[in-house]
Amino acid sequence: MSIIPTMIKSKEQYEELISREDPLLVYFSSQNCNVCHAVLPKVMELVDEYPLEVAQVKVDELQEIAGQSLVFTVPTILVMFEGREILRESRFIDFAKLERTLSLLQP
Template identity: 40%
Template sequence: MNKFETIEELATYIDEQQVVLLFIKTENCGVCDVMLRKVSYVLENYDYVEKIEILLQDMQEVAGRYAVFTGPTILLFYNGKEILRESRFISLENLERTIQLLEN
């Protein structure tokens, strides 16, 4: 898991990568833990997708910068631009379909 000291470091990293999945979770969130495993399983087929896990309590600036107020939330970025956002009930099919569209 990548460690970022500031929100600026995180934003710069996202801008520098082609495809980034930002997984935002909260403490003591069973749904977050389950969805993290499921999302990680989907990403095993797409090694070019950089996955970043953020604990919202550790970097609260994420909430303001990316308008995230609950976990789990995934944000998929392509060349620094957000192309997919899902919260709470994350559709793995939608995530995979969106990633596959990037391959074409």
């Protein structure tokens, strides 16, 4: 099974996704960020084990969403559950912490 991230195209789409009850991982990245490109495959490999949706926000195109979400550096990962942020990791991603959080969301 391989998860393909949903590309966020609008503020409305983003707000609808983050308000859901189901677990969601939001990956904020930039086209010109080499770290973002290196981290994304590792994130996708990790989340493949868990029942959650993954969305990607390209901050170059959607600066308003990044600002409203208080994302000031990329990559940033938000894990949402029941419409609330339960984990935020920025720049240097702690994969062990991310995995522990995702394991708590298992049914």
